[in-house]
Amino acid sequence: MSCGAVRDRLSAHLDGELAGREAHLVEEHLQGCAACARHWRELRAALELLAQLPEEPVPEVVAARVLGRVEAETRGPGLRALYRSSWSARPLILPSLVPAALLLGLTLSVALRLDTPAVADEPLPPVPAQMLGDWNTAPARPAPLVHTAKVGLPRAREGVLPEDVLDQMVEGSLFLETVVGSDGNVSEMTVLGGNQELASPLREALWRERYEPVRYRGRPASVNVYRLISHLEVRAPLT
Amino acid sequence: MAVSKVASVGGAEMATSEIALGRADAAEAARTVPAEAGLLEACRRGDPGAFAQLVGLHQGLVFNLGLRLLGDPEEARDLAQDVFLKVYRTLGSFRGQSALRTWIYRIVVNESRNRQRWWRRRRREKCLPLESLPAADSAQLVADESGADSPFETVRRRERGARVQAALRQLSFDHRAVLLLREVEEMSCDEIAAALELPEGTVKSRLSRAREALRQALVRGGGALS
Numbered sequence: 001m002s003c004g005a006v007r008d009r010l011s012a013h014l015d016g017e018l019a020g021r022e023a024h025l026v027e028e029h030l031q032g033c034a035a036c037a038r039h040w041r042e043l044r045a046a047l048e049l050l051a052q053l054p055e056e057p058v059p060e061v062v063a064a065r066v067l068g069r070v071e072a073e074t075r076g077p078g079l080r081a082l083y084r085s086s087w088s089a090r091p092l093i094l095p096s097l098v099p100a101a102l103l104l105g106l107t108l109s110v111a112l113r114l115d116t117p118a119v120a121d122e123p124l125p126p127v128p129a130q131m132l133g134d135w136n137t138a139p140a141r142p143a144p145l146v147h148t149a150k151v152g153l154p155r156a157r158e159g160v161l162p163e164d165v166l167d168q169m170v171e172g173s174l175f176l177e178t179v180v181g182s183d184g185n186v187s188e189m190t191v192l193g194g195n196q197e198l199a200s201p202l203r204e205a206l207w208r209e210r211y212e213p214v215r216y217r218g219r220p221a222s223v224n225v226y227r228l229i230s231h232l233e234v235r236a237p238l239t
Numbered sequence: 240m241a242v243s244k245v246a247s248v249g250g251a252e253m254a255t256s257e258i259a260l261g262r263a264d265a266a267e268a269a270r271t272v273p274a275e276a277g278l279l280e281a282c283r284r285g286d287p288g289a290f291a292q293l294v295g296l297h298q299g300l301v302f303n304l305g306l307r308l309l310g311d312p313e314e315a316r317d318l319a320q321d322v323f324l325k326v327y328r329t330l331g332s333f334r335g336q337s338a339l340r341t342w343i344y345r346i347v348v349n350e351s352r353n354r355q356r357w358w359r360r361r362r363r364e365k366c367l368p369l370e371s372l373p374a375a376d377s378a379q380l381v382a383d384e385s386g387a388d389s390p391f392e393t394v395r396r397r398e399r400g401a402r403v404q405a406a407l408r409q410l411s412f413d414h415r416a417v418l419l420l421r422e423v424e425e426m427s428c429d430e431i432a433a434a435l436e437l438p439e440g441t442v443k444s445r446l447s448r449a450r451e452a453l454r455q456a457l458v459r460g461g462g463a464l465s
Binding site: 007008011012014015017042047049050052053054055058059061062063065067070071073 | 290291294298299303307320323327396399400402403404406407418419422423428446450451453454457458
């Protein structure tokens, strides 16, 4: 058997898939050919290295976010559960949070508005009327584009909520809507619910945040981000 | 570090209690395979605890496979979220013709492939390579020191890991996928064929080329191999 033929069969040989006679021929060749024997040793060593890759710990935020989004999708029972579990501990937060959350429905939905008017050649997909809200009556703005699946959330580039602001969060939560513009700056901010006393220091910190803007159809676009900020949340950078 | 999270109304409390499912529990539960059907049924009924359990059981494989396929922890984290949401939304269409694990692998590979296409175009140049990045690394090192390994052994192991990851990055996505499923996830060729929706013969020939490509990449990367 030639060196080429042997090397073509090494993978199958490794998996024990060669028939008896073929396996024997390969083994025989490996014993007599130093180059192929070295090739064989390297192949096995490479796969061993691969199999020994250390398992990395999963960031806690993965499960927290997945379950949070699933919870938001199964709104009804989810919010009832939240109401039950948190009512006794934080009676003041929920009355303001729950209605705000219900109004917004799927809170992870991303409503996208293109800033640039240069998309005239590309007709925008129709937007469900209920998602348009006030924008319907604001013709000066470009029509908002509702898009959920393919548009990511903007990534925070800088701007971290300062510790002293966070410490105040022990006593409450704040639910707000921010608009991250196509330049990566926060351009709008609306407090939707929660402890209004927290709004002022938080808003200052949030205005300073800078993002990597999301892109849609190759252009930077502005995007609505709904945020629930509270001491309950996993401490992790906003993505 | 910011505590802001994109609004997940009510998720936080449930989440923090459920993600306490440690690896030991996960391994324990994985052994009780017949429980899988019951778990799936409970997920389909909309039992949030059941889905949390499913996430706890599989998040390790989803995150780690994504990490090896994409080479970037942040991407892998986002990928894992997308994968589980897809699992949640399509649970109704999963009929159990393959193992749950195989089905999840398929979603991970497909989502990674899509994400990589998008990512390559947009922001690859901005990402730090895996071996220079994870902030978790230093924490991991400290954690390992308390275990059986010496710090020296720990560092050596991480260096080897970085070297393998660098070699993997030189392979095509398809080669990387088939190699990881076979060598790291220890799937059989017919399981891989089911997960990737390919004929078994194609899996075997691709695996052979991928193994050889990895050998060459590691040899090029320097250091003794055999």
